[in-house]
Amino acid sequence: MEGLALLSQEPPQVKHASFTGQRGLSDRALAWLFVGPTILLLLAFNIFPLLWTIWLSFTNFRANRPNADTAWVSISNYQRVLNDPAIWENMRATAHFLVASIALQLLLGFALALLLNKRFRSHSFWSTAILLPMMLAPAVVGTFWKYFFEPQYGIFNAIVNFLGGPGTFTMLGDTQLSPWAIVLVDTWMWTPYVMLLLLAGLRSIPPYLYEAAEIDRASAWTTFWRITLPMVLPFIILALLFRTIENFKMFDLVDQLTNGGPGSVTELASIKLKREAFEKWRTGYASALAIIMFVSIYGLSLVAVRFLDKVKQR
Amino acid sequence: MRSIPHSPLEPSARSKWFAGIVVIGYALVSLIPLAWIFMTSFRTPQDAIAYPPKVVAEQSLVGYVNLFTTRSRVSAEELAALPPPATWYEGLVREQQMILAGPSRFIDRYSNSLLIGFGSTLLSVVLGTLAAYAFSRFRVPGKDDLLFFILSTRMMPPIAVAIPIYLMFRHVGLNDTHFGLILLYTVVNLSLSVWLLKGFMDEIPREYEEAAMVDGYTRWQAFLKVVLPQAATGIATTSIFCLIFAWNEYAFALLLTSGSAQTSPPFIPTIIGEGGLDWPAMAAGTTLFLLPVLLFTVLLRKHLLRGVTFGAIRK
Numbered sequence: 241m242e243g244l245a246l247l248s249q250e251p252p253q254v255k256h257a258s259f260t261g262q263r264g265l266s267d268r269a270l271a272w273l274f275v276g277p278t279i280l281l282l283l284a285f286n287i288f289p290l291l292w293t294i295w296l297s298f299t300n301f302r303a304n305r306p307n308a309d310t311a312w313v314s315i316s317n318y319q320r321v322l323n324d325p326a327i328w329e330n331m332r333a334t335a336h337f338l339v340a341s342i343a344l345q346l347l348l349g350f351a352l353a354l355l356l357n358k359r360f361r362s363h364s365f366w367s368t369a370i371l372l373p374m375m376l377a378p379a380v381v382g383t384f385w386k387y388f389f390e391p392q393y394g395i396f397n398a399i400v401n402f403l404g405g406p407g408t409f410t411m412l413g414d415t416q417l418s419p420w421a422i423v424l425v426d427t428w429m430w431t432p433y434v435m436l437l438l439l440a441g442l443r444s445i446p447p448y449l450y451e452a453a454e455i456d457r458a459s460a461w462t463t464f465w466r467i468t469l470p471m472v473l474p475f476i477i478l479a480l481l482f483r484t485i486e487n488f489k490m491f492d493l494v495d496q497l498t499n500g501g502p503g504s505v506t507e508l509a510s511i512k513l514k515r516e517a518f519e520k521w522r523t524g525y526a527s528a529l530a531i532i533m534f535v536s537i538y539g540l541s542l543v544a545v546r547f548l549d550k551v552k553q554r
Numbered sequence: 555m556r557s558i559p560h561s562p563l564e565p566s567a568r569s570k571w572f573a574g575i576v577v578i579g580y581a582l583v584s585l586i587p588l589a590w591i592f593m594t595s596f597r598t599p600q601d602a603i604a605y606p607p608k609v610v611a612e613q614s615l616v617g618y619v620n621l622f623t624t625r626s627r628v629s630a631e632e633l634a635a636l637p638p639p640a641t642w643y644e645g646l647v648r649e650q651q652m653i654l655a656g657p658s659r660f661i662d663r664y665s666n667s668l669l670i671g672f673g674s675t676l677l678s679v680v681l682g683t684l685a686a687y688a689f690s691r692f693r694v695p696g697k698d699d700l701l702f703f704i705l706s707t708r709m710m711p712p713i714a715v716a717i718p719i720y721l722m723f724r725h726v727g728l729n730d731t732h733f734g735l736i737l738l739y740t741v742v743n744l745s746l747s748v749w750l751l752k753g754f755m756d757e758i759p760r761e762y763e764e765a766a767m768v769d770g771y772t773r774w775q776a777f778l779k780v781v782l783p784q785a786a787t788g789i790a791t792t793s794i795f796c797l798i799f800a801w802n803e804y805a806f807a808l809l810l811t812s813g814s815a816q817t818s819p820p821f822i823p824t825i826i827g828e829g830g831l832d833w834p835a836m837a838a839g840t841t842l843f844l845l846p847v848l849l850f851t852v853l854l855r856k857h858l859l860r861g862v863t864f865g866a867i868r869k
Contacts (some may be wrong), residue, residue: 271693282745366578527743530711
């Protein structure tokens with residue numbers, strides 16, 4: 241499994257006694273000089289804001305009234321967030337989006353990877369063609385999909401109706417359809433990503449395993465379940481991990497495509513956060529929500545990294 | 555070895571055909587949206603909202619003209635009283651019962667995107683190269699924890715730190731400035747830049763620098779004259795990834811800029827002018843905005859996997 245460099249061991253550090261009397265700065269000073277600016281910037285623009293958010297989440301501060309008195313309100317912002325039925329609706333919408341989009345992407349991405357691994361002629365050209373959507377700006381993708389979803393002249397509706405669709409339907413205006421519209425666009429955009437990872441997984445499987453299976457006359461089914469799937473599993477988990485984190489944070493695509501609507505059926509946690517923080521200016525409340533989201537994402541990634549290690553040790 | 559059906563090693567001709575047809579089918583369907591946006595950019599506003607949608611339509615540059623200009627509507631009598639249009643694009647404006655009012659803000663927003671994209675890429679790649687070299691070659695205390703910390707900054711939802719950053723920027727006057735966004739995108743890209751470049755640096759044999767240092771180079775000279783040229787591919791790859799991120803970023807740009815420093819992503823949705831129906835102009839803006847990214851993606855295809863997994867998967 242040398243493809244997974246993240247999990248592999250560091251090359252051994254050899255200390256060279258002959259270099260200790262060098263001219264110029266010592267290696268230790270140089271190391272700090274090289275790493276220092278990066279660490280300082282990250283502290284200033286990530287850790288400091290994070291701590292500030294934590295502090296704000298315990299206050300009733302409002303960013304549109306910076307000069308008003310700010311009071312310490314203890315954990316009441318958190319209580320309000322967790323007792324707010326609207327938040328649970330947002331969480332449900334987020335969960336629907338996460339589960340549906342990632343399940344679709346894994347299925348489609350794995351199928352495409354298995355097919356591309358047959359190395360038919362021109363397969364590398366077509367895999368590049370498939371990869372294009374994932375590099376685009378999600379906000380702009382959201383904008384032009386709005387055009388495709390137009391009920392009268394949208395190309396998406398025209399194609400669905402050409403294939404025997406129901407005639408008139410409004411993907412972005414219907415409370416039943418709109419959650420699926422964001423799943424569809426996200427799947428269009430990110431299936432290539434899963435495909436790319438799983439294809440790397442398939443290509444990292446040592447051929448001798450398949451040769452052994454052929455000598456044992458194992459069926460294609462057995463070979464898939466006993467060799468292909470277990471060997472690709474770390475890559476599936478990595479894809480799952482990256483996609484979950486990205487989609488939990490996802491803001492730009494949905495902000496442009498539906499802006500949380502109609503009503504709030506596609507109001508994901510991140511859209512809710514924007515509304516509370518920058519439209520209603522409930523800074524303290526929004527900060528509490530931000531911390532809850534951050535902790536969930538962080539916890540999720542820690543679990544996934546653990547699992548990845550476990551799978552790798554087998 | 556005897557050929558066995560369904561072998562993953564040597565697929566039969568029939569399964570190759572099947573795989574090819576399904577994959578090409580998927581690719582073609584998934585490219586319809588991009589093709590459609592491109593085609594829409596060369597249509598007239600009337601054709602863009604035709605029902606049912608037209609596959610073949612009259613070709614027109616009116617989308618691009620509307621993208622780059624602002625116009626005002628005039629009555630037929632006023633239009634008739636005007637002298638003939640001086641330029642071809644003025645003619646296209648007149649055909650819409652309008653007169654040219656001036657340039658639009660598209661070029662400003664596009665240059666903002668370029669300036670902020672290149673500025674932040676330069677900074678994050680320079681800082682990332684230094685840090686990656688140190689992590690790759692030196693004994694840095696707590697190295698694994700530091701590297702994990704750097705990666706973890708990427709997990710933070712932008713909206714979660716946007717509140718204090720908004721307050722910070724407002725306090726020091728960085729709201730709606732190019733420098734503010736450059737600084738912010740530099741920081742967001744640092745995790746990617748350090749992780750990717752560390753992977754590339756690890757692949758450069760340290761014997762080269764050691765030989766140079768035996769020859770009397772200092773560590774710094776060896777880094778500049780031996781390591782950097784070897785890392786050129788890695789640095790170029792990392793730069794393109796940083797550039798694409800900054801080019802595509804929307805959340806911070808939306809919240810922290812409103813006018814002079816606004817980049818393209820928050821601007822493009824606002825193009826859809828009068829009556830909310832100027833789809834060709836929106837499509838033209840989208841086409842010009844996406845083209846560089848599409849070109850870079852094709853150039854990068856060998857390194858895409860590495861870039862999108864922070865160097866975790868290399869092959």
